[in-house]
Amino acid sequence: MITAYYAHRLPADYDVALIRERARQRGPLWDGVPELCFKGFLLRERGRFGAVASNYSSLYLWRQDEAFRDFLVSGRYKIVTDSFGRAEIQPGFALDARRGSGRLARFAYKEERSIAMDADLTAAFAAEIEHNRATAEQPGSVAAVVSVDAQNWTFTRILLSENEPDRESAGVAYQILHLARPLLDTLPRAGDR
Template identity: 30%
Template sequence: MIAMQYNFTLPADYDMDIVRQRIASKGHMLDNFPGLAFKAYLYASKGQEPTKSSHNVYAPFYLWHDNEGLNNFICGDGFKAVSQAFGWPTVRQWSVWHGHVDAQVRSATFATREISQIEAYTDLGALRELETVAAKNMSKQAGALATLVAFDPNAWTLVRFTLWGDASAAQAAGLPDHVQAYEVGHVSAPGY
């Protein structure tokens, strides 16, 4: 499995209704995309609850079953359209150590993402084991509808991502302040 995200930081005065309307009109287009475990259409509005974001952002997050699905999307009309609308993004990718997707994933309304640096010479086997256990435990949290932990051996980063039923479930989990929070406009999840 492969996790993927690109991020568009939008101007402070950007009308986020444009993003919400885009998600509402186009979100369903990937509902049955081959190779996709899920795509969460994520956004955060500057200074607005429940995300408390410091910027306006549009930042879709994907979980792919394999490279073929990812390649078909990036090389296809969907990515072409989003890059023409918002600009040419850097596409981050992580190799998934653990991923869990609940049957109710389409009902997610809130997401959290934490990216941290992996220190040089870290025992990666031990880190993988520790993070997998933590992700499995997070999957058992009330309201957690998808959880994953993954790493990027190029930039040596670790990502922890969770889709939640609502913001209160995420807050009850006691997440650190540096976690990026998002509202979820739609979840495309073939097979769920």
């Protein structure tokens, strides 16, 4: 599986109601995309949930790398570039992806962790997979994913949750404006081995 994330920083005076409307209109177009586990239309709104600036982001979990390739070459990404310009897409190889018992994902949390130069990679991968499985079991968890960027040697932890950010929340919090989830329910359940 492949994760992909990109963000567009919005001007300080940008009307985020336009982003909410875009997600409302475009979100359902992704609800049946083949080989897509989920796509989150995400918003960080200045002054809300700790955000100092506004940005509009997309977060994907693709079941196969060919599906991610098809997204790029079919013109689906052109719709984004026509509106916001070309963003740097951050891809990752999913090490583990689980669905939790939560039903309505309202927030996404993204946390990046560097892998130390001298780390035992096998042990580091195992620890992240175990951490992800525990995260998926938390109350309110809709899905949890951990991926690795093997070029920059970082882990990215993703949590889709019913729960609003609080002091215990790890990572950067995003409001989920729409969650397309064609294959989310095919992911292993939290607690499955």
